[in-house]
Amino acid sequence: MSGILTGKRVLVTGVLMESSIAFHTARLAQEQGADVVLTGYGRLGLVERVAxxxxxxxxxxxxxxxxxxHLETLAGRVRESVGADVRLDGVVHSIAFAPQDALGGNFLATGWDSVATAVEVSAYSLKALAMACLPLMDERGGSVVGLDFDARTAWPAYDWMGVAKAALEATSRYVARDLGPRGVRCNLVAAGPIRTMAAKSIPGFDIFREVWGSRAPLGWDVSDPEPAARAVVALLSDWFPRTTGEIVHVDGGVHAIGA
Incomplete structure (x- = not known):
């Protein structure tokens, strides 16, 4: 039986651990019929092992x-790995990083170098990745989907990563505006907290677990990345042909509930 991504090829970043949303996105994309290309940085052996x-x-x-x-040669290197006539139908941005001094309650003392790193890696990279992959999308366009954490409020300990996520949300809207005429959609999935390797670097992660445990009307399991991954796969598909610049919340409903 065919799936919603049958005949499509998707590039997925950020697959480092089996517990990540990116890994489950890649898995579900394959189960829905897509061919998947992964990217990795620094620990390619780990990515290959997880793959x-x-x-x-x-x-x-x-x-x-x-x-x-790396960005300027990405399209060519994907062609070398997959085939000269390859095209991409979808790109998943699952990239975020902030130095330790930009997290954990050090907001007012964090220097610009650390802030710049957080914003470049976590937000500017969405635009950079979309443009690097654009040569692999023909006149049919495609779908870019990024992973987000709701940046409308100031979270304990999240500090400059929260600012970077707010920048990611703005970047997604501008990418949607400027690449829309070329048939490229750009959307974000704002997931609730998932206990991933990245989450372990956030001081006070248990605060998020407590908030979601008490406020999510649908409930929330910090060990289950699949609900967010399903949303990513849906946005990669043709079932959202006129949706762009959107943020889809997959957080058990916490974003809609007050104190």
């Missing part, structure tokens, strides 16, 4: 989103 746990083999291409050389 072997997917239902089908997936090519792995190195990508550091802060390296202009």
């Amino acid at each position: 072997r746990r997917l239902p089908r083999p997936a090519a792995v291409v190195e990508l550091d989103v802060r390296d202009t050389g």
Whole structure:
């Protein structure tokens, strides 16, 4: 039986651990019929090892989103790995990082260098990745989907990563505006907290678990990335042909509930 991504090829960033939303996005994309290409930075062996746990083999291409050389050559290196006539129908941005001094209640003392790193890696990279992949999208366009954490409020300990996520949300809207005429949609999935490797670097992560445990009307499981991954896969598909610049919340409903 065909799936909603049958015949499509999707590039997924950020697959480092089997617990990540990115991994489950790649898995579900394959189960829905897509061919998947993964990118990794610094620990390609780890990405390749995790990739072997997917239902089908997936090519792995190195990508550091802060390296202009990597970005400028990404399309060519994907073609080398997959085929000269390859095209991409979808791109998943699952990239975020903030130095430790930009998290954990140090907001007012954090220096610009750390702030700049958080914003470049976590927000500017959405635009950089979309433009690097654009040569692989023909006149049919495609779908860019990024992973977000609701940035409308100031969260304990999240500090400059919260600011970077707010920048990501704004960046997504501008990418949607400027690439829409080329048939490219850009949307975000604002997921609730998931206990991933990235989450372990956030001081006070248990605060988020407590908030979601008491306020999510649908309930929330911090160990289950699949609901967010399903939303990503849906946005990659043709079922949202005229949706762009949107933020889809997959958080058990917490974003809609007051104290």
